[in-house]
Amino acid sequence: MKKSLIALAILSTAAHADEGMWMPQQLPQVAKQLKAAGLKLDPATLTKLTEFPMGAIVSLGGCSASFVSPQGLVATNHHCVYNSVAHNSTPERDLLANGFLAHNLDEELPAAPGSRIYVTKAVTNVSAKIIGADVAKLSGKKRSDAIEHNQKKMVADCEQDAGHRCTVSAYYGGLEFYLIKQLEIRDVRLVHAPPAGVGKFGGDTDNWMWPRHTGDYGFYRAYVSKDGKAADFSKDNVPYLPQHVLKLAKEGVKEGDFVMALGYPGRTNRHRLPSEVAFTFGWNYPAYVKISGENLAIIARETADNKDTALKYAGQVASTNNYYKNRQGMLDSYAGSDILARKTAQHEELKAWVNGNAARKAEYAADIEHIEQLIAQRDSDTKRDFFLGYSKPRLLNTARALYRLANETAKPDAERKAGFQERDLPRIKAGVAALVRNYDEKVDRALVMHALSQYAAQPKAQRNAAFDAVVGIQDGMGAEQLKTALNALYAGSKLGDKAERAAWLERKPADFLASGDSFIKAAVAMSPADLKEEADDEELGGNIQQAYANYMKAKIAFMNSRGQAVYPDANGTLRVTFGNIAGRDHGADGTAWTAFTTVNGVLAKATGKGEFNAPAAQLAAIKAKDFGKYVDTKLKTVPVDFLATLDITGGNSGSAALNAKGEFIGLAFDGTLDSIISDWDYNKANTRDIQVDLRYMLWNMKHVDHADNLLKEMGAN
Numbered sequence: 001m002k003k004s005l006i007a008l009a010i011l012s013t014a015a016h017a018d019e020g021m022w023m024p025q026q027l028p029q030v031a032k033q034l035k036a037a038g039l040k041l042d043p044a045t046l047t048k049l050t051e052f053p054m055g056a057i058v059s060l061g062g063c064s065a066s067f068v069s070p071q072g073l074v075a076t077n078h079h080c081v082y083n084s085v086a087h088n089s090t091p092e093r094d095l096l097a098n099g100f101l102a103h104n105l106d107e108e109l110p111a112a113p114g115s116r117i118y119v120t121k122a123v124t125n126v127s128a129k130i131i132g133a134d135v136a137k138l139s140g141k142k143r144s145d146a147i148e149h150n151q152k153k154m155v156a157d158c159e160q161d162a163g164h165r166c167t168v169s170a171y172y173g174g175l176e177f178y179l180i181k182q183l184e185i186r187d188v189r190l191v192h193a194p195p196a197g198v199g200k201f202g203g204d205t206d207n208w209m210w211p212r213h214t215g216d217y218g219f220y221r222a223y224v225s226k227d228g229k230a231a232d233f234s235k236d237n238v239p240y241l242p243q244h245v246l247k248l249a250k251e252g253v254k255e256g257d258f259v260m261a262l263g264y265p266g267r268t269n270r271h272r273l274p275s276e277v278a279f280t281f282g283w284n285y286p287a288y289v290k291i292s293g294e295n296l297a298i299i300a301r302e303t304a305d306n307k308d309t310a311l312k313y314a315g316q317v318a319s320t321n322n323y324y325k326n327r328q329g330m331l332d333s334y335a336g337s338d339i340l341a342r343k344t345a346q347h348e349e350l351k352a353w354v355n356g357n358a359a360r361k362a363e364y365a366a367d368i369e370h371i372e373q374l375i376a377q378r379d380s381d382t383k384r385d386f387f388l389g390y391s392k393p394r395l396l397n398t399a400r401a402l403y404r405l406a407n408e409t410a411k412p413d414a415e416r417k418a419g420f421q422e423r424d425l426p427r428i429k430a431g432v433a434a435l436v437r438n439y440d441e442k443v444d445r446a447l448v449m450h451a452l453s454q455y456a457a458q459p460k461a462q463r464n465a466a467f468d469a470v471v472g473i474q475d476g477m478g479a480e481q482l483k484t485a486l487n488a489l490y491a492g493s494k495l496g497d498k499a500e501r502a503a504w505l506e507r508k509p510a511d512f513l514a515s516g517d518s519f520i521k522a523a524v525a526m527s528p529a530d531l532k533e534e535a536d537d538e539e540l541g542g543n544i545q546q547a548y549a550n551y552m553k554a555k556i557a558f559m560n561s562r563g564q565a566v567y568p569d570a571n572g573t574l575r576v577t578f579g580n581i582a583g584r585d586h587g588a589d590g591t592a593w594t595a596f597t598t599v600n601g602v603l604a605k606a607t608g609k610g611e612f613n614a615p616a617a618q619l620a621a622i623k624a625k626d627f628g629k630y631v632d633t634k635l636k637t638v639p640v641d642f643l644a645t646l647d648i649t650g651g652n653s654g655s656a657a658l659n660a661k662g663e664f665i666g667l668a669f670d671g672t673l674d675s676i677i678s679d680w681d682y683n684k685a686n687t688r689d690i691q692v693d694l695r696y697m698l699w700n701m702k703h704v705d706h707a708d709n710l711l712k713e714m715g716a717n
Contacts, residue, residue: 172569255595583643630698
């Protein structure tokens with residue numbers, strides 16, 4: 001069989017041991033680096049997705065996690081279960097503040113609607129089937145349509161195995177495609193989350209910072225039907241019995257030890273062109289940071305006098321704050337750096353190499369030039385539509401999705417647009433149901449009005465005519481006129497009612513056309529323009545895929561000619577990163593960073609209020625030195641978090657951190673502010689990620705939360 005480009009891309013040499021988010025099948029090629037870093041397992045065992053330890057690693061669809069008991073108990077980060085805690089919280093029973101512990105299976109709570117646990121079963125290279133000879137001849141929308149057709153056919157065939165979710169993921173800008181088959185566990189329940197004073201200790205102040213003292217851990221449980229099949233929530237369901245479970249390390253880790261994180265990193269951008277770097281840091285991130293900060297202030301203002309509403313928006317606030325600080329941190333790191341200059345120089349070297357050979361020039365040169373033009377068009381569209389994206393009321397977007405669903409449902413399933421097929425209905429229904437606990441009209445209206453005033457100030461040519469028509473936007477409208485128009489849109493709809501929203505999931509296109517509901521009418525009126533915009537995007541997307549894939553093919557060949565490794569950018573699929581536990585000689589604050597923090601730091605930081613409100617029982621245990629067997633003999637206390645040289649990004653949250661023997665030693669949950677720029681430009685000297693130490697998790701569960709049932713289940717007693 002012909003080797004894939006991904007495999008060939010790393011044959012010449014490997015990157016630094018602590019750089020790279022490696023696909024499991026790539027690890028034998030970096031076996032020497034793994035062994036040098038300290039791995040005691042055979043690297044080949046890490047390529048087997050249904051064997052130990054990879055068989056215990058799961059995705060939550062945005063976070064990573066792992067099975068830690070034979071009864072389907074799943075360990076992940078506190079911030080990954082945060083929405084489920086918030087969903088189950090009320091002013092009378094504030095689980096966010098006080099934490100939650102189910103002492104038995106009957107006490108476990110349903111996770112937030114739409115929560116899933118995905119267990120990877122197979123990963124197959126399907127590039128030749130997605131882009132065969134016929135597709136390779138196409139361009140623009142025809143190419144996009146053909147790729148989507150092939151993906152849907154492949155996914156449909158894969159999902160004939162009931163209870164599984166299949167996706168086709170692109171690598172190297174669409175140069176290669178892999179079919180990923182996962183068991184989709186739909187009955188997910190909240191088992192344990194420590195109080196916010198542990199799981200979110202330090203809050204946004206300490207987010208992305210070191211030293212850190214956050215107990216960022218939480219537990220779900222996976223449930224299936226009695227016959228072991230994936231099933232919707234039911235009181236008759238039973239815990240899922242995973243084939244493989246991570247074993248808790250009996251010995252604590254120390255500085256210099258090998259560590260690897262297994263999980264599902266979201267996105268990195270190390271192969272981006274210089275023009276993409278310039279646009280991102282020159283316009284996109286600054287615009288995002290500005291509006292995110294403004295939106296956070298609006299939410300704080302609008303929820304200040306209503307605890308229930310604040311709980312509804314707690315998840316959105318936490319997520320927005322996280323990305324707000326992330327993007328600002330990247331901007332700070334980028335400012336004054338030579339990143340763009342180096343990326344530009346590297347790109348010029350690539351073009352010189354391509355143009356230095358007639359065959360290479362014929363194969364690659366035109367697409368390298370073309371991709372720049374296409375990216376410029378995409379960036380222009382992004383700027384034009386930036387405020388429009390924030391100006392649409394949430395219920396309008398719901399109505400648009402419902403109307404599209406009604407129209408697509410009238411077609412045979414294979415002909416429906418991806419995202420609106422039978423396989424997508426549970427996700428759509430869960431999203432509609434979740435509005436009960438994450439939407440408030442007063443808050444939504446304030447957020448929309450803020451963006452709408454900026455959108456309406458744009459020249460008419462840059463605005464969306466269909467959206468202008470449904471809202472009633474005209475040139476020169478003042479704030480009060482906009483507010484009046486917006487208020488009429490909200491007032492004319494009943495979609496704020498849970499039962500009304502649910503009813504529209506079952507209605508036909510004719511029902512939408514006959515409706516007098518303002519949001520439904522707006523969705524119908526906008527539909528032709530929405531479809532045209534979608535077609536335009538697909539025309540551009542097909543051309544970008546064609547040119548970008550060939551650009552990446554050239555880049556891989558160029559880097560291989562220099563003996564350099566080329567691992568694929570992260571794309572939400574299963575990856576392994578490895579390195580060692582290590583501090584830093586010089587942290588971002590100018591001081592040396594030790595590799596570990598301890599509970600002594602919790603005591604020093606605790607103020608009894610706000611982000612540093614550690615539970616009284618925890619503080620008492622620290623003061624009494626009630627550490628039990630979780631004390632570190634060198635530190636003379638319980639370690640909380642530790643630094644390592646792992647290459648992670650968003651989506652790695654909740655990734656199991658394993659030692660040299662593949663034993664569970666903690667959970668990756670964050671990076672440091674001056675190293676998150678590594679999503680775009682890896683920096684070996686600065687890059688550190690942060691893990692919560694298993695010993696802190698177990699100590700807190702035993703001595704503070706008294707989660708003896710879970711400790712026994714995990715074999716920690």
